[in-house]
Amino acid sequence: MKPTKIAIVLAMSVVAPLTAGLAQQAPAPAPSFEPYFAAPTSAPLAPDADGFLQRWLLLEPIVKPNRSNIGFTQSYVRAALSDFPGRTEAVPRDGALIKTPEPLRWHALDARLFDVKLFNFAQSLGKPVYGVIFHAITVVDSPRDMHNVRLAVGSNAASMWWVNGTEAVGLYGDRRMVMDDGVSQPLTLHKGRNIIRGAVINGPGLSDFCVRFVDADGRPVRDLTIDLK
Amino acid sequence: MKYAAIAVLSALLALPGAAAAQLGGEPIIHDPSTIALSDGKYYTFGTGRGGLVSEDGWTWHSGGVRPGGGVAPDIIHIGDRYYVAYAVGGGGMNGGHASQIKVMWTHSLDPSSPAFGYHEVGVVAESNGIEDADAIDPAFLLADGRLWLSYGTYFGYIRMVELDPATGARRAGNQPVDIAIDMEATALLYRDGYYYLLGTHGTCCDGPNSSYNIRVGRSRSPTGPFVDHMGVPLLKGGGKLVVAGRGRRYGAGHFGLVDLGDGLEKFSMHYEADMDRSGRSVLAIEPLLWKDGWPVGGENLAAGTYEIESQRSGGALELAVDDTRIAFDARRSFFAPPNTPVSPIANQTLGEDQASWPSGPIKVDLGDYMIRPHQQWTVTPVAGAGGYFGAPYYSIVIAGTGRALAVSGDTVTTVPTFTDAPEQLWRIDQLTDGTYRITPKVTGQGPSRALIAVGASTPALAPFDPASVVGRWAFKRP
Numbered sequence: 021m022k023p024t025k026i027a028i029v030l031a032m033s034v035v036a037p038l039t040a041g042l043a044q045q046a047p048a049p050a051p052s053f054e055p056y057f058a059a060p061t062s063a064p065l066a067p068d069a070d071g072f073l074q075r076w077l078l079l080e081p082i083v084k085p086n087r088s089n090i091g092f093t094q095s096y097v098r099a100a101l102s103d104f105p106g107r108t109e110a111v112p113r114d115g116a117l118i119k120t121p122e123p124l125r126w127h128a129l130d131a132r133l134f135d136v137k138l139f140n141f142a143q144s145l146g147k148p149v150y151g152v153i154f155h156a157i158t159v160v161d162s163p164r165d166m167h168n169v170r171l172a173v174g175s176n177a178a179s180m181w182w183v184n185g186t187e188a189v190g191l192y193g194d195r196r197m198v199m200d201d202g203v204s205q206p207l208t209l210h211k212g213r214n215i216i217r218g219a220v221i222n223g224p225g226l227s228d229f230c231v232r233f234v235d236a237d238g239r240p241v242r243d244l245t246i247d248l249k
Numbered sequence: 250m251k252y253a254a255i256a257v258l259s260a261l262l263a264l265p266g267a268a269a270a271q272l273g274g275e276p277i278i279h280d281p282s283t284i285a286l287s288d289g290k291y292y293t294f295g296t297g298r299g300g301l302v303s304e305d306g307w308t309w310h311s312g313g314v315r316p317g318g319g320v321a322p323d324i325i326h327i328g329d330r331y332y333v334a335y336a337v338g339g340g341g342m343n344g345g346h347a348s349q350i351k352v353m354w355t356h357s358l359d360p361s362s363p364a365f366g367y368h369e370v371g372v373v374a375e376s377n378g379i380e381d382a383d384a385i386d387p388a389f390l391l392a393d394g395r396l397w398l399s400y401g402t403y404f405g406y407i408r409m410v411e412l413d414p415a416t417g418a419r420r421a422g423n424q425p426v427d428i429a430i431d432m433e434a435t436a437l438l439y440r441d442g443y444y445y446l447l448g449t450h451g452t453c454c455d456g457p458n459s460s461y462n463i464r465v466g467r468s469r470s471p472t473g474p475f476v477d478h479m480g481v482p483l484l485k486g487g488g489k490l491v492v493a494g495r496g497r498r499y500g501a502g503h504f505g506l507v508d509l510g511d512g513l514e515k516f517s518m519h520y521e522a523d524m525d526r527s528g529r530s531v532l533a534i535e536p537l538l539w540k541d542g543w544p545v546g547g548e549n550l551a552a553g554t555y556e557i558e559s560q561r562s563g564g565a566l567e568l569a570v571d572d573t574r575i576a577f578d579a580r581r582s583f584f585a586p587p588n589t590p591v592s593p594i595a596n597q598t599l600g601e602d603q604a605s606w607p608s609g610p611i612k613v614d615l616g617d618y619m620i621r622p623h624q625q626w627t628v629t630p631v632a633g634a635g636g637y638f639g640a641p642y643y644s645i646v647i648a649g650t651g652r653a654l655a656v657s658g659d660t661v662t663t664v665p666t667f668t669d670a671p672e673q674l675w676r677i678d679q680l681t682d683g684t685y686r687i688t689p690k691v692t693g694q695g696p697s698r699a700l701i702a703v704g705a706s707t708p709a710l711a712p713f714d715p716a717s718v719v720g721r722w723a724f725k726r727p
Contacts (some may be wrong), residue, residue, distance in 0.1 A: 198486025
């Protein structure tokens with residue numbers, strides 16, 4: 021079960037007398053990037069065997085308190101994610117700082133898994149993990165104009181995604197991350213650089229996303245390269 | 250307040266078309282375990298201490314004793330032991346993912362039994378609060394002599410470990426295997442060489458705003474890979490829908506198999522909110538269907554008027570009375586010019602059909618369905634009559650009349666007036682193929698009997714054979 025605030029009160033009441041047993045557990049290791057991310061190499065990266073894009077620029081989380089994900093209606097998410105802290109048409113460089121009251125840094129990372137573990141990204145930086153907004157950008161290089169492809173996204177929790185500045189996918193509500201959850205209308209990847217941008221909002225619980233392109237038959241598009249230039 | 254809610258519920262049940270009540274008593278629970286039979290009673294435990302107990306699977310009351318507290322236990326009966334797994338800690342939304350799953354056992358779940366008494370086995374799985382797992386929501390499976398335990402929640406992976414069925418302890422050297430993500434409240438099934446991993450998706454614990462729903466994937470191995478019907482791995486968020494909220498009950502979660510034998514399978518779960526019980530979280534028991542190798546949530550028969558069709562012969566259950574012709578000149582149909590104007594003709598009325606019926610008991614048989622009133626049955630859950638494992642007792646009467654299907658000694662017949670007598674009450678259980686089994690509440694001595702097509706045109710009461718179609722019936726709109 022995934023308790024809400026009400027259930028947490030219940031759980032606290034039933035668990036409290038038994039927490040002594042937990043003291044016997046081994047100390048938890050410090051959170052680390054290592055299981056989930058690697059530093060990008062200088063060479064462009066191909067999508068993985070299923071077409072997932074694993075190289076991303078991730079912005080440190082913006083605090084946006086939400087005690088539940090239930091309130092992630094379309095109107096709320098649109099309002100919350102429309103305020104991008106930077107130039108939407110630009111690709112920041114690794115380490116660039118966003119001038120906000122609490123400066124936020126962009127990090128270039130290769131996800132080791134098919135999904136990008138935003139929770140672990142924030143946790144390993146010692147940043148807030150709950151009640152946050154993440155921004156992500158990547159650049160895919162297409163060898164030719166590719167028509168009728170679709171952007172396929174899964175995210176935890178709600179998210180919005182843009183391809184070359186045009187809104188492509190929105191996932192609203194208390195989303196779980198499932199591959200190909202939201203799929204765009206057919207679109208064209210231009211020959212050369214295409215900028216994919218997304219924003220994920222989460223209250224309590226884990227947060228992550230997975231993104232790939234699929235062709236008109238639903239097969240993964242793999243003849244792309246990913247860099248962050 | 251409780252009694253008022255039940256009174257409203259009873260009133261709703263009297264209405265044609267009203268949803269059938271799920272269960273009687275006070276089936277208030279969250280995260281129910283698999284139901285276990287012990288000392289002639291059925292037990293399920295939930296989050297917190299204690300649980301529910303029932304003598305018939307229909308009426309549930311608070312009862313049972315489960316020390317240890319914590320969340321979302323499970324029970325499995327192996328040999329002379331009932332193993333109970335439960336989680337201590339974890340399940341947090343803003344941290345709090347350090348948890349342990351413990352196992353204990355008892356020879357009886359009945360606290361009044363001399364064999365009752367829990368023995369601690371100890372911790373069989375845990376999470377440290379940082380790793381991508383939260384060790385809560387354990388679920389047992391015994392298959393091919395091996396005991397498996399799945400656990401986990403939305404915080405990271407669902408994991409599988411192997412236990413020793415002789416002791417309930419973790420197998421030495423066994424390591425957890427990641428088998429799914431973004432799922433909680435898992436359950437396990439084994440059928441026809443497949444291991445099925447069921448779990449709950451959606452939002453918990455917010456009453457009618459909970460989106461909880463039960464999903465499934467399957468694998469040839471207990472450690473995966475589990476995939477759904479689209480081939481999407483459960484490690485990538487896949488899961489085929491089994492059941493979701495419906496009608497007045499919202500948020501289905503925490504699946505538990507109820508195998509009643511004779512090919513009759515049901516499943517327990519909770520609904521996050523029963524709107525007829527103040528939106529409280531309640532136990533539910535519903536039919537389990539299997540379609541193309543996948544478990545699917547079935548439905549109790551809704552109140553309404555139906556043809557009752559034998560799956561043996563296709564014959565319609567009917568009063569054994571003379572058929573009355575509908576006035577019709579065949580020449581108007583076959584020989585009239587195509588451009589002759591057409592107009593509606595009424596179906597036969599009850600009055601036209603009923604005129605020749607005797608006034609006393611009338612036998613039933615099976616005949617070609619002719620859309621006649623003596624072939625159309627109104628089926629209604631009977632308020633206050635109880636039921637059995639999620640299926641209420643129904644009356645089955647000829648539509649528009651009080652003439653009721655009834656047991657008479659060893660035979661089935663109809664009586665002119667429905668009186669609520671036990672001989673006129675019927676269980677209608679949906680079978681795994683979606684058809685229904687019809688059994689009288691009164692079964693008499695010997696093996697339980699069901700309505701059977703012993704001949705193509707002859708219904709009778711006889712033992713139900715799950716391997717045969719003779720006891721299977723379809724309810725079709727008239």
